[in-house]
Amino acid sequence: MEVSVSNWILAGVLLSFQILVTEALVFETDDAIVVKAGSRHSPSQNVEFARTSKSSAQQQNTPDVSECLTFDGHPGVCLPVSECYPYTEAHRSIDNLDTWVIGTRGTCNYAEPNGKQIYGVCCQASQRYNRTTKLENSFDNETVYIDATSRIVGGWNSYPGEYPFMAGIMGNGKVYCGGSLLDSIHILTAAHCVHRLTPQGVAQLTVIMGAVDLRDQAMVVRRVHSITRHKAFDATKLYNDIALVTMDSPVQYSDTLSPVCLYDDVGVNHDGKEAVAIGWGNIRDGGPRAETLQKVSLQIKSQQDCRQNFGTRAPGGIVDHFICATAPRKDSCAGDSGGPLMMYRGNRQCQVGIVSWGIGCATDTYGVYTRISSFSEWINRNRIRF
Numbered sequence: 223m224e225v226s227v228s229n230w231i232l233a234g235v236l237l238s239f240q241i242l243v244t245e246a247l248v249f250e251t252d253d254a255i256v257v258k259a260g261s262r263h264s265p266s267q268n269v270e271f272a273r274t275s276k277s278s279a280q281q282q283n284t285p286d287v288s289e290c291l292t293f294d295g296h297p298g299v300c301l302p303v304s305e306c307y308p309y310t311e312a313h314r315s316i317d318n319l320d321t322w323v324i325g326t327r328g329t330c331n332y333a334e335p336n337g338k339q340i341y342g343v344c345c346q347a348s349q350r351y352n353r354t355t356k357l358e359n360s361f362d363n364e365t366v367y368i369d370a371t372s373r374i375v376g377g378w379n380s381y382p383g384e385y386p387f388m389a390g391i392m393g394n395g396k397v398y399c400g401g402s403l404l405d406s407i408h409i410l411t412a413a414h415c416v417h418r419l420t421p422q423g424v425a426q427l428t429v430i431m432g433a434v435d436l437r438d439q440a441m442v443v444r445r446v447h448s449i450t451r452h453k454a455f456d457a458t459k460l461y462n463d464i465a466l467v468t469m470d471s472p473v474q475y476s477d478t479l480s481p482v483c484l485y486d487d488v489g490v491n492h493d494g495k496e497a498v499a500i501g502w503g504n505i506r507d508g509g510p511r512a513e514t515l516q517k518v519s520l521q522i523k524s525q526q527d528c529r530q531n532f533g534t535r536a537p538g539g540i541v542d543h544f545i546c547a548t549a550p551r552k553d554s555c556a557g558d559s560g561g562p563l564m565m566y567r568g569n570r571q572c573q574v575g576i577v578s579w580g581i582g583c584a585t586d587t588y589g590v591y592t593r594i595s596s597f598s599e600w601i602n603r604n605r606i607r608f
Contacts, residue, residue, distance in 0.1 A: 247421040250453065254604050258448040259470075260421030290330045290344035298344040300330035376552030376584065377516035380434050385500055387482035387573075388515060390430045391415060391467065391560065393423075397502045397511075400561025402482040402573055403431060406472035408605050410482070411560035412576050412592065413455040413465040424449050429469055432479035434515040436502065442479055444469040450608045452600065459538025463578045463592045464600070465560075468608050483572035485565060487595045492522040492574070497547050497565045499577060499589070501558030511557055518554060520547040522565075523588055531588050535581060543596035545575045546588040553584040563591045 247258040292298045330344045380388075389409045390397035401411035409429055419427075424446055433441035451465035473479060497520050502512045523531070528546035529539070540546065547563065554561070554577045563575030575591030594601075 251607070253453050253600060254450050254607075255453050256448055256450045256608055257416075257419055257424050258421060259425040259427075259446055261425050292344045300342050301345045302342045376549070377512075377518035380500065380515045380517045382434050383478050384434070385515065385517070385562075385564075385571075386432070386476075386478050386480040388431070388434075388500055388561070390436075390502055392428045392430060393426060397430070397436065398557065399559045400501045400557075400577065401429070401467060402562040403473070403479070404466070404484075404601070404605060405481050406475070407469050409467035409469065410562075410573075410576065410601065411465050411467055412578055413451040413463045414457060414460065414578070415560045416449045416465050416467070417451050417455055417457060419449055427467075429467060431473060432476065436513050442473055444471060444473065446470065448608055450604050452597070456538065460579045460590070461538060461541060462543070462597075464576060464597050466601070466604055466608065482562060483567070483570055484594050484598070484601070485567055485572035485574040486598060487574055487593075492545075492565065493524040493527075495522050495565065496520070497522050497563050497574065498571075499547070499554040499558065499561065499563050499591075501554055501561040501577065503554065503557030518549075518552050520549045520552060520554075520563075520589070522547050528588055528590075531586075532581075535587065536590075540590070543593045544578070545591040545593045547575075547591060548588040551584050553580065553589050556583070 247260060249256055290298055290300045330342060387403040389401040389403055389411075391399040391401055391409070391411060399411060399415035401409040401415075404410045416424075427446040429444045429446060430436075431442045431444075446467055447470040448468045449465060450468065452462040454462045455464075456462065475481070498517050499520060500515060500517050502515060523546040525540060525542065525544075525546070528544070529536075531546070532540055545563065554563075558577045561577045562573040563577065564571045565574045566572075574594055576594065578590050578592045580589045581587045
């Protein structure tokens with residue numbers, strides 16, 4: 223009997239320790255939420271997957287839905303991630319089996335009429351988006367749900383060393399979001415790329431840098447130590463869509479790997495000026511994602527013009543910390559989220575925005591970006607803390 227009691231006490235102590243350790247991996251500050259990586263894995267599998275993965279032809283499909291509870295306890299329906307989050311670029315490119323990328327809270331699954339299990343998120347009815355395309359991934363026969371127009375539109379190839387700060391955030395061997403190298407250990411990206419990740423999800427991420435071609439064996443790869451996102455990020459209105467990725471070890475600068483210049487544009491009028499968005503998003507409807515980093519030239523629009531363009535269609539309106547940009551038949555889109563929007567400051571390219579959201583791609587509405595200068599203090603404070 224004494225042995226049994228001792229075992230129960232020991233089990234209770236171990237459980238309490240495990241709970242304390244888990245809680246320590248997620249914590250809040252006055253302006254940020256930090257999630258540290260849990261158990262580790264090797265990044266080599268992710269890199270090899272990215273070099274070999276392909277997508278094939280599209281076909282329309284509307285999945286069945288089932289009732290469920292959202293992550294915050296509201297009634298909803300189980301939908302593919304891309305259908306629940308129509309505005310954010312990253313969510314339109316998340317694979318059926320890659321739902322872990324947004325975290326485990328509120329995830330769900332349901333069966334299609336043919337019996338195939340689909341994994342998604344529990345979505346409030348008001349969020350439902352009914353425009354879906356199903357792709358079969360020929361590499362591993364996974365099912366992918368994305369918006370029908372998901373790609374970087376009207377872009378062209380970049381060349382090695384042109385954007386040495388460009389980073390790709392990888393989950394399950396695929397670049398699902400972009401980012402920019404802020405210093406030797408931090409990546410700047412969008413909060414919606416990482417806002418629902420658990421410690422286990424963070425541990426599965428890797429960051430690639432120093433290459434424009436995903437097949438380049440010389441790319442620099444780092445694991446992720448932690449994610450720091452803005453505490454006031456609103457996943458519905460897309461306010462404060464900014465985050466930092468802290469890598470587990472610093473990188474060495476080179477001709478193909480160096481930090482980005484941030485554009486402190488407070489009081490500067492960019493209306494009508496040229497900007498460039500960068501990413502590894504899909505390159506055409508029904509085609510593969512870009513294996514070579516793409517760039518697309520856009521024009522900055524005024525806040526007033528942007529508000530008139532969206533009217534009541536923007537989920538939370540167009541606020542001052544947004545930047546809007548557009549060009550005929552050109553846009554950033556799925557897979558480009560978190561990547562930089564660049565402008566020239568003198569003879570140097572500096573980052574003015576972060577790819578955040580849009581309604582469709584290259585449609586009659588503009589692309590929306592997080593304005594870097596609105597978060598200068600937040601960036602500098604949290605890159606020192608974490």
